[in-house]
Amino acid sequence: MALRAALRSRSGLSGLLSQRSSCSSDIRMCVSPLLVPQERNYSTPPKIRVEFDQSTGVAVMHMQSPPVNSLSLDFLTELCISVEKLEMDKSCRGLIITSAQPKVFSAGLDITEMYGKSPEHCGAFWRSVQEMWLKLYGSNMVTIAAINGSSPAGGCLMAMTCDYRIMADNPRYNIGLNETQLGIVAPFW
Numbered sequence: 001m002a003l004r005a006a007l008r009s010r011s012g013l014s015g016l017l018s019q020r021s022s023c024s025s026d027i028r029m030c031v032s033p034l035l036v037p038q039e040r041n042y043s044t045p046p047k048i049r050v051e052f053d054q055s056t057g058v059a060v061m062h063m064q065s066p067p068v069n070s071l072s073l074d075f076l077t078e079l080c081i082s083v084e085k086l087e088m089d090k091s092c093r094g095l096i097i098t099s100a101q102p103k104v105f106s107a108g109l110d111i112t113e114m115y116g117k118s119p120e121h122c123g124a125f126w127r128s129v130q131e132m133w134l135k136l137y138g139s140n141m142v143t144i145a146a147i148n149g150s151s152p153a154g155g156c157l158m159a160m161t162c163d164y165r166i167m168a169d170n171p172r173y174n175i176g177l178n179e180t181q182l183g184i185v186a187p188f189w
């Protein structure tokens with residue numbers, strides 16, 4: 001109810017979520033002109049896939065970085081660019097973020113980005129973390145995290161920056177902050 005009210009008041013997306021659930025097979029998926037594949041030049045498979053349904057104004061962002069959608073510098077850069085493109089497209093009013101990986105929404109920050117790297121790399125990495133959450137938290141779109149798997153630490157942070165969170169009901173899926181267990185401290189900002 002709260003979600004529908006918010007969608008109505010913020011962007012006139014009345015009934016949008018019920019439309020998605022009741023007639024998802026009828027939804028015409030349109031890829032935003034900004035995201036057409038031929039404009040991309042990835043040497044590796046894209047870590048983010050966006051489907052934009054122009055009839056509802058809602059984009060679904062699938063995180064698809066196997067095995068666990070860990071938040072590497074490359075992943076975060078791609079995610080931020082995708083959010084930015086959607087933000088510039090005024091016909092996009094809602095964004096659902098979910099995972100294409102089974103059982104995991106996001107494993108949080110990519111631990112390999114924090115070990116044995118230069119100070120410059122660490123700086124760029126943490127800036128990209130900050131950019132991610134600022135972009136999502138400050139977005140004009142209605143943002144929803146559809147948490148379809150475990151979401152520790154940075155995955156939890158990402159979900160918390162969205163306006164709404166819906167999590168799959170499975171006792172195997174964890175969400176929360178585990179930095180202390182890991183022995184790391186997020187830098188002050």
Ligand SMILES: CC/C=C\CC/C=C/CC(=O)SCCNC(=O)CCNC(=O)[C@H](O)C(C)(C)COP(=O)(O)OP(=O)(O)OC[C@H]1O[C@@H](n2cnc3c(N)ncnc32)[C@H](O)[C@@H]1OP(=O)(O)O
Pocket residue numbers: 067068070103104106107108109110111112150152153154155157178179182186
């Ligand atoms: C103001 C607030 C500021 C900051 C808050 C945000 C700060 C966040 C800090 C972090 O995010 S640090 C990262 C914390 N994350 C974790 O500790 C997650 C650890 N991983 C897990 O708990 C599990 O892997 C999982 C529950 C996500 C998935 O479990 P499962 O499906 O059983 O997969 P595996 O454990 O076998 O892992 C598969 C594969 O993925 C690698 N991996 C897992 N997590 C990460 C990661 N965070 N970074 C890099 N790589 C990761 C894991 O090592 C396995 O690799 P293999 O090569 O062995 O296959």
